[in-house]
Amino acid sequence: MSQTQSREHVASWYSATANPSPARPALEGDVTCDVCVVGAGFTGISSALHLAERGVSVVVLEASRVGFGASGRNGGQIVNSYSRDMDVIEAKYGELTAQALGDMAFEGNRIIRERIERYAIDCDLRDGNLFAACNERQYEGLVEHKALWERYGHRELELLEGKALKREVNSDRYVGGLVDHSGGHLHPLNLVLGQAAAVESLGGRIFEQTPVVELRHGEPVVLKTPRGEVRAQRVVMAGNAYLQGVLPELEGKSMPCGTQIVTTEPLGEARARELLPNGMAVEDCNYLLDYYRLTADNRLLYGGGVNYGGDDPGDITKVIRPKLAKTFPGLADVKIDYAWSGTFLMTLNRLPQFGVLNGNVYYAQGYSGHGVTCTHLAGKLIAEVMHGQGERFDAFAGLPHLPFPGGRLLRVPLSALGAWYYATRDRLGV
CATH class of the missing domain: 3.50.50.60 (FAD/NAD(P)-binding domain)
Incomplete structure (x- = not known):
């Protein structure tokens, strides 16, 4: 390095x-x-x-x-598949490539669990993650998502609406969700x-x-x-x-990006279970998504947003607290004990x-x-x-390893512009 x-x-x-x-x-x-x-x-x-x-x-x-x-x-969520799913892969790169990658899309999850068991790794492994839809368009996408994954042999999925959804995530922010019972979360x-x-x-x-x-x-x-x-x-x-x-x-064919996470003070088991009754990890379906889960000591770990280029914001808590409060208004004034950034690498496709x-x-x-x-x-x-x-x-x-438009000089502002476009669509529900 x-x-x-x-x-x-x-x-x-x-x-x-x-x-x-x-x-x-x-x-x-x-x-x-x-x-x-x-x-x-x-x-x-x-x-x-x-x-x-x-x-x-x-x-x-x-x-x-x-x-x-x-x-x-990172957020510690065990999320199956890739950042682009098999329907996109098939449309762009053909059926054979999609089938090859689809056959491996759920294998990383199994490898993690096998490693934990074989080497007795203590890392707070818990089962279940949920994709949460903020509007009807996103929920329709989850219905299609379930059908797509089932076509590639993954059937541990459950669509939720109304009271059934509230039994997993006690927030008024969502209209529906898709549970992947094979997913989960851990201490990375x-x-x-x-x-x-x-x-x-x-x-x-x-x-x-x-x-x-x-x-x-x-x-x-x-x-x-x-x-x-x-x-x-x-x-x-x-x-x-x-x-x-x-x-x-x-x-020139990849770009560092930053994301931010906060962790609240310990909430106590009863308050924590009010938020996420069965302890599932959650991520929403927005282009600039939020993700969160409970820790082993009953804190809420909450992350979201992307800084293209990888720079850290001056005040991470100030960036993340409004997102947390929008999801769980009762935690608007909760004490934040930890706040940090991490850098991941994004590709154009x-x-x-x-x-x-x-x-x-x-x-x-x-x-x-x-x-x-x-x-x-x-x-x-x-x-x-x-x-x-x-x-x-x-x-x-x-x-293909595709170069970002504009090269290293313009990849950050052009990516930010694209993200603004898709975030606006999410806000409008279109």
């Missing part, structure tokens, strides 16, 4: 409640390995764990701490920390505070760090929004970017806000392709 300064986890509810994890040393000197993974978030750690389970010698380089980026700061930082420990239990090595300052292609690939060097037969670039300057050929450079440098990035499940799928696919089973990885790698 290009950052050279030492960095710790941001002050979030996640970092305040993280399971004990050792501070890993920075790389000193030269090492060799079969595979070097750059980035210790979900993509990198998932890749390292799948590879280590196959007996591969793995070294992970992290510029900050394990789970420093979006993997340790503890999930990635638990998987990092699993990597090390299998012989993998993780170095923190170790940015990559130069990558030299070849056989082996040489990765230079401030105080050392790694020589690897193959490399996985898994820094996502934090790889600026290391793979410049990809930078909102589909992830997989690929290989020079035959031995693999990458997976650009999950566009749907990274919790797809990152775990990516790690499995990278392990597969490195062992001669490339069909599933290639289904993603065959998707």
Whole structure:
């Protein structure tokens, strides 16, 4: 990664409640390995764990701490599929591509649950997530969404209206909802920390505070760090929004974006259950969506909005509190204990970017806000392709990596203009 300064986890509810994890040393000197993974978030750690389970010698380089980026700061929701669903994929890229990706659209969820069970990871896993419609047009979209997912074999879905909806989310903001009973939510930082420990239990090595300052292609690939060097037969670039300057050929085809989250004071079990009686995670259907859930200690964790380009707002609470109050007016004056931002990587077509450079440098990035499940799928696919089973990885790698209109200079204002258009449609219900 290009950052050279030492960095710790941001002050979030996640970092305040993280399971004990050792501070890993920075790389000193030269090492060799079969595979070097750059980035210790979900993509990198998932890749390292799948590879280590196959007996591969793995070294992970992290510029900050394990789970420093979006993997340790996100909303913690296990949402199936991708940021663009299979109907869009089929219309743009054909039936065969849609079927290939559709066959994998619910696999990341299963991988997460298998990892938690196999390695006994304590990360507050709970079942169920709900897509909430703010108007009739959005509810009609959920009806179509249910039919689409069922066409691809996913049937753990339930449409809700009226009193049935109120039994899941006690807000007057919505006209209907779609429950995915197979979804859920968890403590994402503890999930990635638990998987990092699993990597090390299998012989993998993780170095923190170790940015990559130069990558030299070849056989082996040489990765230079401030105080050392790694020589690897193959490399996985898994820094996502934090790889600026290391793979410049990809930078014009993706854009860092920021999103903000707050966590309230503890509400107590009774008050928390009034809001979300069965503890489901919720996201609405707006283009600039809100998302929220209860934590294990009965706080409301609430996020929303997008800052194109990744800049943080000056006052996160001021940005998020009106959204929270619109959904739950009774919490308009609730005390906010934590507020933080996170950066994710967005692509123009909102589909992830997989690929290989020079035959031995693999990458997976650009999950566009749907990274919790797809990152775990990516790690499995990278392990597969490195062992001669490339069909599933290639289904993603065959998707075009589209440049943003206007290039790096204009991608932020043009994206903001597009978001304003769609947000206006959401407000008007058209």
